[in-house]
Every structure is written in C-alpha cells, then in structure tokens.
Amino acid sequence: MYAPVDPQQSFPELEEQILERWRERDVFHESIRRREGAPRFVFYEGPPTANGRPGSHHVLSRVFKDVFPRYKTMRGHLVHRKGGWDCHGLPVELAVEEKLGITQKQQIEEYGVAEFNAKCRESVLEYVDEWNRLTERIGFWLDTDDAYLTLSNEYIESVWWSLKQVWEKGLLYEGNKVVPYCPRDGTALSSHEVAQGYRDVTDPSVYVRFPVKGEEGVSLLGWTTTPWTLLSNAALAVHPDVTYVRARVGHETLIVAEALVERVLGEEALIESRVSGAELEGTAYQPPFPYISDYGERGHTVLPADFVTTEDGTGVVHTAVAFGEDDFRLGEQYGLTVHNPVLGDGTYDERMGEFAGRYVKDADPDIVEALRASGRLFRDELYEHAYPHCWRCGTPLIYYAKRSWYVKTTAIGDQLLAQNESVDWHPEHIKHGRMGKWLENNVDWALSRERYWGTPLPIWRCEEGHARCVGSVAELGAAPPDDLHKPYIDDVVLTCDECGGEMRRVPEVIDVWWDSGCMPFAQWHAPFENEDLFAERFPADYICEALDQTRGWFYSLLGVSTLLFGEVSYRTVLCLGLILDPEGQKMSKSKGNVVVPWDVLDQHGADAFRWYYFTSKQPWDGYRFSVETVGESVRQFMLTLWNTYSLYVLYANANDAQIGDAGPATELDRWILSRLQATTETAIEQLDDYDTTFAGRAIAAFVDDLSNWYVRSSRRRFWEGDPAAFWTLRECLVTVAKLLAPLTPFIADAIYENLDGGEPSVHLCDYPEPDHARRDEQLERAMAAAREAVELGRAARAQAKLKVRQPLREAVIVAAGEERESIARFDELVATELNVKGVRFVSEAEDLGNWELKPNYRALGPRFGKQMPQVAAAVASLDSATAAATLRNGGRVGINIEGQEHELSADDVSMALQPLEGYQVERAGTHAVALDLELDDELRREGLARDVVRAVQDARKSAGLNVEDRITLTLGGDGELLEAARAHEQYVAGETLATSLAFDGEGATTEIEGRPLSIGLERA
C-alpha cells in the first residue's frame, strides 16, 4: 500500500517535509560519498557578497548552479560543491560609509582605519544566515559550512602568492597613466566600472583665443568642454593633414580648421590664407592662465596629433597633459613635463592662485568669467553630452594622470584570445561577441585601489626606491600581524636586501576582482596547503553567472589563470540574462516592482520557481516575471504530474495492486513506454548540452501524454485493476521522478519515495538510461496520427455544442495510406475517445461534402443567350460528384441543349462544397474529421444513461465513499431518465459499483437537463 496522496497538496508544505528528510538522511553528503573514486565533475562557486539580502536574480544563478551538479552526480560523477563569499571591495566600503554617515574619504582616516575595516568585516557576512537559509530552501546543494572567505588570512596569502608570480615575470608594474577617477571616493575605476555610469549632462563649451607670439592680433582658436583643465594648458594640437585658415573677423585674425570656419566664425569671416596643420607645428602662443609655465621645450606650442578631428570644436585642441589619455600620450611623445595640479579630493593645489582649494567642476563658471575678463573668451555655449559618472556614488569622473599599479595583461593578449577559444560558451555567440570583443580591446589591468578594505598590495619599498613583492606570510618575518588587512599590515617594516634600508608597504589595496579570479587555488589556500585538492579540481568543468560577468568574474578567472598557469580555469560557462518585471522594466526598490524570492517560495514553492527559470525560456534571454507567472508553472506542469500520481496511488491502493506482475501489455502500454525512452534520450542529450529549457519541455510533453492520453484512455483498466496498466504507469512515474530530480528535486523525491523508495532518496539513484528495445517509432507515429484525429473530432463536437457523454453514430476521418492504417490500428481507441459507434475512412476532404454546381452566367450568358434556363437545368441535373471531379482535374463535361451537345469547362461552372448535411466537420491542413450529429432514440437513451452514471458518481463522492466501495442504488424521478437507466441497467450498475439497482425513487434529488432524478445509495 502506498501512502495516500492529497490531490490538494500544498507544494511549499511538501517541500518543507522533504527538506527535513534530506537533513535527517544527510542526502546531499551521501550523494557525494556514493561517488567517491568516480570521475570528477568540477564546479566553482562564483562568490556573492552577503552584505545585502539575496534577490530573485540570485535565485536564478543559484538554481542553475545546482541543476547540472545534481545531474552529473546522477550520471555517475563525483561533484564537490564548495561555497564561497566575496568579502572585499568598494561596494562594501560604501555601504559602511553610508551607515556611518561618512561622505568623504578623509573622514575614514579620522574615524580610524582599524575601526572602519572592522565594520566592513562585520557587514560582509551580515546577511549570510539569510543567504544560507535561501540556498537550502531553493534546493541548492552547496557546502556552505565549508565556504571560502576572501577576507581570510589564508585566502589573502594565496592571492599574494599569485601576485608574486606575476611580479617575478615582470608583469606587475607601477605606471603613470590617465585613469578614470572618482574624486568623491578618491580612487581610480576600472574601464568596466566606467562603462556602467554614463549620464547625459550639460557642460560649458568654450572657444578660447590663444594669441600667437610675435603676431599682433592673430590667435589660434581652441575649444574645450572642460574649462577647469585650461588652468594647466600645456600645448595645442592640430591634425597635420587638415587644412587650416587664417580668417579675418572684425579686427582680429583667427586660426581654425577650414571645414569648421563657417560653423564657428559665421559667413562674414574673410579668409586671408590657407595653411596645413603640419605647417602650424611649432607655432608658439600665450597660454590662457599664468600658473604653470615650465612644460619643457615644446610647451605652449602647436603639436601635430592624429587624434584631432574636424567633427566639432575648431580643429585646434587644447591639451592638458594630466587630464586625458590622448593628451597624456601626446605629452609623452613630445617630452612635455607632466603637471597635475588637482589633488586626490578633486581640488586645485596651491599653485593655482585664486582657484587653489576649489573643487574643479565647481570652478568652471568662474574660469569662464576670468577668460571673459582677460579678453581670451571668444564665445561660450552650453553643450549636452554623455559623461561618465561614478557608478557607486554618482560623482562626475575626471580623467586624471596618476601613478598606480598595473598587471601587464596586454603581454598575454594572444593567449587570452586562444584560451577563450577552448571555452564552451552558452550561448555560443558570447565567445566571439561580448567576450571576444572585450579581450580584443584588452588594456592592462588597473590593479591598485587607494582604499582600505581589500587585499593589501604586497609591495614594500625603501627610500632608495628598491621594491620587493611579498608572496607569503613567512616573508613578513618572525612576527606577522594576526590580521593581514590595513592598518596592521602597514606596521610591518622590512629590511632592503640591496641597501639595508627600511622598506614600507605601498598604501594601496588591490582590485576585488583579482581576489575572485584567484578562487581556483585560493579557496584551498594553495600552494601553501591542499595542493592535491587544487590539482584535482582545476579547471572547472562548469561555471554559471550573469552575462555581465564577461567583464567581471569570467574575465578575472581567465586573466589570473592564464597569467599563472597558461590555461583557462573553466571549460563550460552558462550565461544568464536579466530579470525584469512583466512590463520589461528593471526591478528596483524605487519602482516598487521587486519580487522578493520568499514571496514566490511561500506561495508556489521552490520547484515551481526552478521550473519557471529552467523552462520558460532560454536563460540568457532574460525574464519578465512576477509571483503570478511562476504560478503558471504550477498550474501547467506540476499539477498535471501531481494529479496523475495521486490517481495512480488512489487506484493502486483500491485494487491492492501488486507490482512486479506486469501482465500482457497493450499497444497503449507499449506506446507510452516507447515515448518514455524517447523522452529519456532527449533529456540526456539536452542536459549534456547544458540546456534545461528543452530537456524540461520534453519531460513536460511526456507528462502531458501520460496524463491526457495514456491515463485518460486507460481509466477503465485502472478501474478494473489491470496489472499491466498499473505496472506501466508506475514505471513511467518513477522514471519521470528520476528525470526530473535535477530540475524539480522536491516533487521528484516525493513521488520516488512513495512509489519506489529503494534508495533513501531519488537523488541517490542513477539517471535513467533509455532502453532502446522498448522504443517503437512506428507505433509513436501511428499514435500521433490517431491523437490528431481525436483532437479534430473533439473540436467538431465542441463546435456542435454537443456534450461529450452523448454517443454519436459515426466519425468520418479523411486519411489515406500509412496514415489511414495508423489510425485504423487504434480505431477502437479513437471511437471510445470520440464516443462514437463507428469510424469510417474517406480518402479526400471532398468526400466529406456535396458539390453544388451552378452555371457561371457571366461566361455562359453571351454563349447561350435565351437558352440559359435550359443550361441551368442541365447543370443541375449533372451527377455533381463526378462532374466536380472532372472539372477540377481540368476536364470538360457535356450537356445537351435542344439536341445539341455542348462542352463546359471549369470556368463555365461555379462549384461550392456544401458540408454533408447532419455532419459537423473540423479541418486542419489536409486533415479533417466529421461527426454524424443525427441522434435516434437509442443514442439519446444511452446519452441519458451516461448522465445518470455521472450523477451517481457525484453522489458517491458527496457521500464520502472510497472508489472501491460497493453500493446499493435506488433511482427515481423522470420517466425518460429511468427508462434510459433501465435500458442500460448493467452498464449503470457496473460503472457505479452497485450490487443492486432499484427504481422505486428514494433519496436526494438532482437534475439532468431539467429532468428530476433522485438517487439513493448506501454502502453495500
């Protein structure tokens, strides 16, 4: 006997029971123990940060991280799943700043770096309990007890080791470069971070005179949208191949590009002469501000530069060496001295006269006024453009020359591209699209951050400038600090090997992405210990994160492992898309459209949530979802499965079915078992290809076949206790449970436990293998044809508004050849399903109607004139079927008018197919089915008898009887109903399990088509 199944089962409640069982039986760890020694399938957890609550997008990545390790385990692999947490970085610091009310970097120093970092340490695991609770609740099997933390000394030491390897290869260097810089946070940003923060802003656009030395009244006209950089103008740049003009405007002569002269100076400008950019080279001019003058020999002269365009401005570009990449390179090329008069907090230093101490962006209007006062301003306007802002704090970024540390990834650019080729990307276009393009445009990795909470950059320097990269804690000497973070690490003083002087650490920490790129070895504290574990579990067979990680973790993993080991650390990547609300809007707190995962889990359960993510679309296409859309998964798939399962248990228990005794199989049994093999094949093929969408949909299609065709067509056999039917349905349900186990682990285990239970959990079973001997594709095709005929027949019945219980005389099916044979093979089944007494076949759709032929008056009128009435009569008397066939085949038919023979073609006759009278036809393509709607008394009585049975079944249910209970039945009421029941007495008694049937009218009264029926029943 099986445990009874509640058809109204709440899935969230069921899942809580299963979770309890998994805990009791330690199923997760047992599933790993069972595969000791088996071939490994290596999974890496891309570490999230637990300083905020997990959201629905985290559920997305976590269920995809779960499904393939589960699948591979069932397929015979050993799959360890070590958890991990990302702990460092600017987002963590900013969250703590917000809590402390800190708005400037300086305040952190005042607050105390030790205290500040202590707060960061607390905050990164603030929500770790909720994360762990959610992880368990959604069925993500992950070793959270043994998770790696990027803040641990062991992890940091492994990261240091990696940097020392890079250092020894000569690929870690300090460079002076222009970097995008957030003055609010006081740190440079990576190109990835900059890409996230563009906003449209309006900035001043100024045209400035740069008077040519030694030529009274002549100026080069320069243009800029960042007036604050004019204070440190170092040179002007022109394109050597562009033609410039000296143009007379009023009392002065201005030099601009010819292509822009009208736009900038207007139509009145008088062109005095033309000159090439190359000829302008070396022209000396007077700078707009006097603060810095020593830019070297070429300072404050015109320089040739290829980056100058004539798309906007004047074709003469103001150059401030410290504030633009192009400017900086130009300065390097011509030996300009680099002066950066802007401090780390975005204010001018003391050299800048009246502007010293001002925040640069705020100084723009006063700089414009100063230019106006000195007569240097030619024109000022407003200019709207997209400008990068800090993605974390919203401050406009400045491009700023500063010293920072880089990893020379450009030295291994070809290797990165080659390694990317070996990766199996899902979707495939990422390889040469998003990822490939990113790698092609690779720039050196800006590694250092002038911040506090991160892995300290392990470089120590003496006063002489000798530098050492520390690659282990042992190298720190006898008394290393207990905590390797700032500020403690900064107390460590080393002795210089070269000069014997004191070495102190550089102040920076490193980019948090380098941390996560080190996880393949750092999670094991390799190479300091566990080198064997690292070796066994490198590279990963599978990783999975959101699409944007091409510039994040996917890149950092690739970069670090290629630098260190010359190979990529993963084989297969699954990329996930965005989660949007049903209107396609990004979810955000301010819009109030965020779906909290707990709401979905409490209402529909984890299986429904997983099933929605796995099957509703390809995961990289993104989702538009709400709590309700997940509910659709429950209604469309899970309830179908659950109802089939509960029906099996109900009838198996009622019949005390003994499993193991299959009995002779019917064609229907062989069909569903063949479909089961086909489904198993597809599921394996798709899951091997990391595709849950098509694996899941194939399983769902099978469950639909099982429920809506196999069980529906076999009800009588379950009723009667046919062992073959029980054996077959149980086989299907247990196999489906195993097929589904990686996708919907809860419902799968519930079904397995009750119907089989040979193992402590379905998750300890092997994944099903298709049994090719049970596959019969011809049978599947035949059944598909029969089902299509039934679908059409049902549609015809619905069109005629005839209830399903009313038997009909016949169904006429259009089918020929193999198709007809296929349907004929199942004609009994088709007849039962359509509730018709017989099935008849015809070969062509025309056979389902009568052709009506009429003369075409427009064609025949001129020909026959007054004889038209006779022509009409002659056409009407033709054998319409034969004539229509002849005409439609291009032939002619003869008529005799007053003794004369005439021939008519298809153009002379209009033909219309009139449906067979008394039939309802339903067509789809070349297929058609017609039902004979004519009812005689016998059919009507049988229909009524079926209505009576249905009413008695309802009464049995209301009386709380079990399906197998026998009853004594008494009917009364309307004469015609009773007559119908009497005429089909055996049928009525058999269907309702009545041991006796009387017609003396006692009991509760109901109605059938307005006729009263009283039903009295008692358990026999």
Ligand SMILES: [Zn+2]
């Ligand atoms: Zn910022």
Ligand SMILES: [Zn+2]
């Ligand atoms: Zn030294």
